[in-house]
Amino acid sequence: MPISAPEQLLTVEGLHAGYGKVEVLHGVSLHITAGELVALLGPNGAGKTTLLRAVSGLLPWTVGTAHFGDLSLRGTGPREAGRAGLVHVIEGHRVFNHSSVNDNLLLAGFDVPRRERLARVEEALEYFPEIAAKRHQLGGSLSGGQQQMLAVAQGLVRRPRLLMLDEPSAGLSPVLVDRVLSVLTQLRAGGTAVLLVEQLIEKALAVANRVYALAQGRIVLTADANEPNLPHRLEQAYFGQDATTLIDV
């Protein structure tokens, strides 16, 4: 396995994936190092969600390679990937509506011994006092923002080394988006790497240290988050080179 630096956490090379006859990803390569907070940006339909699903094992694929540390991710399911520390919080804050907040979190620790599971739930709830107060309410009774927090907390119960978040901002008010993203900064400070899929460029750039842009199934741009003129370059990357007339923001 070609590891250039020992701290390389996720290595994806030439990944092709899709649904049935439709190939969505046409050879994607991507690297994440321990302790990074990487934003994966891109327009609708670019393949961001597909990429996360392929990496976490929710979507099988055959062409290309992906490794998490020493673990080859080809044919690996979300369960094994999660055990190794690769945790995927899927889009749309899909928590279990008919289970309580507490049960939702306990389920995330299904494999863990009971004592440890309870400890982890408390630990995850410390990040989100808003939902700790509602731990006996049903998941379905929470607001969208609280469900998103619960979904992230579920991810934390699984003790990620790399946490992949799919559009945590979707359907949330700006205040709540900031709230969720602030937790990511905290996590990064604690040594957890994060791969954040976002449509809100500004918000993502504010917390990330590195950026990939995906358009039509290919990585079209990779940059440090603090590089100048990044929003403009992203627009060009999204809309193709014909769109040079597009305004400056």
Added chain:
Amino acid sequence: MFSSIIASGLAMGAVYALIGITYNTMFATSRVMSFTAGQLGMLGGVFGSLLMLRLGLPLVLALPLTLLMCAMVGVLTEFVAVRPVLKSLDQHLYVLTTLAFALLIQQLTAIEWSTEPQAFPRLLNIGSGVWDEKYWLPVATCAVTITALEFLYHRTLVGRAFLAVAEDNFAARALGLPERTLRVASYALAGAVGALAGFSGGQLLLAFFANGPLLNFYGFIPVALGGLGNNRGAIIGGLALGLFQQAANFTVGGIFSSVAVFILFIVVLLVAPQGLFGAPASRRV
């Protein structure tokens, strides 16, 4: 007459409700309605008779063995008839595979056991008349089963994991829940519930290979009435069906009670397609 209608109606209703729960238990984790539900009930009676009357085992051994054997049939169903077609649920191939598997079970029973109804032993030898154990045993079993299931689903982590898989399979997988193992476990559980239906109702239904299709149909009606996946609805629907059927049996006679039940079934399906306690249909587009 009134008390015998109530006694036999509740007893048959409890058996139907248990088969309904068998359907629901398999459906919850796999979205598959399996034709083996009724066969599991039939096997509960046949295994009970086999173990106790032919092999002379005592109840304390025969009951767990029956449950175990039916649970194994449940697991086999999952492997042979459900798992291979789960990828194309929308093509409804499961209807064919589970039907085929159910018929294999039924024919094997007919050939290896008997094509005639065989006696089923008295289990506790308690009660007589309308208080005979053959009437109250199914009702008691049904009550114990639903209590145990409610405990499982709402008080244990495994039970919550079942509910989670039932509610959102994809999210459950993403969360690292062992979805396949849980599905196999739910088929084993369904096997045991079906076995209880046949075992507790054995003195009414006897150990007869042809009970399968009958239980399949009458056990499905509570599900249609109560809504797919709704166990409490299945119990209410099952008891209502049992009482209705026995009342019709005693008043207008056997043939017309079957016809009445069938018409009731079609009317309910057309008027309330989601069942009386069911959830609305999912989006198609």
Added chain:
Amino acid sequence: MAMGERVLSAPSDDLRRTRLGGLARVLPFLAILVLAMLVPLTGNDYWALIATRAAIYWILVSGLNLIVGFAGQLAIGYVALFAVGSYTASVLAAGNVLPPVPPFAALGVAGVVGALVGVVVGLPALRLRTFYFAMTTLGFATIVTQVALGWQSVTGGGIGLSGPSLPAPFDTAWGLYGLCLGLAAICTWLTANLARSRFGRALVATRDADVAAEASGIAKPALLVSVFLFAGAVAGIAGGLFASLQTYITPDAFTFDLSLLFFIAVLIGGRGSILGPLLGTVLLTLLPEVAASLAAWSTFVYAALLLVIVLVIPGGISSLLDFHNRRKLADNRVILPQLGALTELLATTRPAEGLELEGVVLSFGGVRAIDGLDLSVQPGQVHGLIGPNGSGKTTTLNVISGYFRPQQGRLALGGTNLPAGLPVLRAARGVCRTFQTPRIIGEASVLENVMVGGTITGQASFIEAMLSLPRSLRDERAIRKTARLALRAVGLHGLESVRADRLQHSELRFLEIARGLMLHPALLLLDEPAAGLSAEEIKRLGGLIKAISQQGVGVLLVEHHADLIFDICDQITVLNLGKVLARGTPADIRVHKEVVSAYLGA
């Protein structure tokens, strides 16, 4: 069997090819008929019994095949209708309830009763998921047996009663065989005619692509009721004939095993085929005879066969016989839309009708997916509908095409209201659409898939189609001709006879457009047509869409590919959270600050 007429009715443009094709199609049936007519030469009454039984079973299965093989409805308890027909004919002929009726009249009544019962048992199929219908037919089978056993005054209970004895020349073994064989041949002819008509294609469409069928204006309930009537009638008649053959019937004659035989015959034969199920029926009837030791195990063997077929060869015999579709397709094929064909296709004048949406509101639960939307699509223009995920674009499309019923607001086309929530009425009003995931009939040919789009242009009735009367043949010629033109227009003309599931994804997108063009729509709704296409294909798609609009069709285009949108749209509406964020020409939208923000999240 007697399908010779088909050949004469071939369209004149490629007469020879169709003649050869027609001959190849009819040949296997003729061969079976000839073999069947040779059976009396054995002079063996036992063979007469078996062959008559096979013919009777096929009379029933020919109808069941339309339900199971074509419409995809899993009717597993059809023995019940067989029993109903048997008892009706026997009871009427014996006169133990009413005065005796002549045997042929009794057979006719058995057919009528079978048809009525067939519809009643089929009712749940019109509204409910597959399993419910399977269960209903199974329940019905259970109940018919119970009634036959219990209603002793009429059915004779377990003792039974004698079947109708037919007059000469049908009172001998070979006479009855001749009658049954003749009826079987007629049933084959009727169902083969239907299968190749717009009704046959519509049935398969409701099976494999019901949403697309609905959008093409195919009313599933009416179609299924016709098929249930026919299948019930032939099952009833078959039952009556069976009673004559047996001379004496008891409930034991109608076990579930027989139902299984009927059902599996269709599946072994293969869905959507007439020849396959015919061979399946003959095979399954002969099987226990040639392997007598298997008799006790026959149901077990049938069940095992069913399991194996479903898991291993879901296509059945007919897929094994389908050599044509095993030939490799060219890898380097390209989609080349022909604008000349498009002009010809859309040459018929139709009034220019614009779409208007006013104040449309649609909530799911508490969430407003569409929140007071006004939208107007002019005839002859391409109107782009864009916005971030979850902004309500596809939902809007679904409101327009009738799948969702908005809580408030008004929809109108050409100034006349479009009824909300009735997708099946849209096609007739000239509203056609494509889908985000192409909804096609994988097992049908490309041409047949496109022809589905023209189903409602036909004039001939179900019965005319069965009898292959001139009006039905005219319909078929017209629909076929339009479909060929539509395929040329979108650039798929080389692939007419290929099974649609062998096409590439991009080709399916163009196929859906061709299907949508069949009715010369006033409004064409395209849901992400460029998704999954290569850059070159997107360019051709853009040219095609533009050309369609230039023929006067209004196009509403939901798309993510910004370059395609900016390239071909005359007007663009941008949605965000169910509301209009901006509208205008591409030039306006490109410089609209809020749009850029919503799109880029900057």
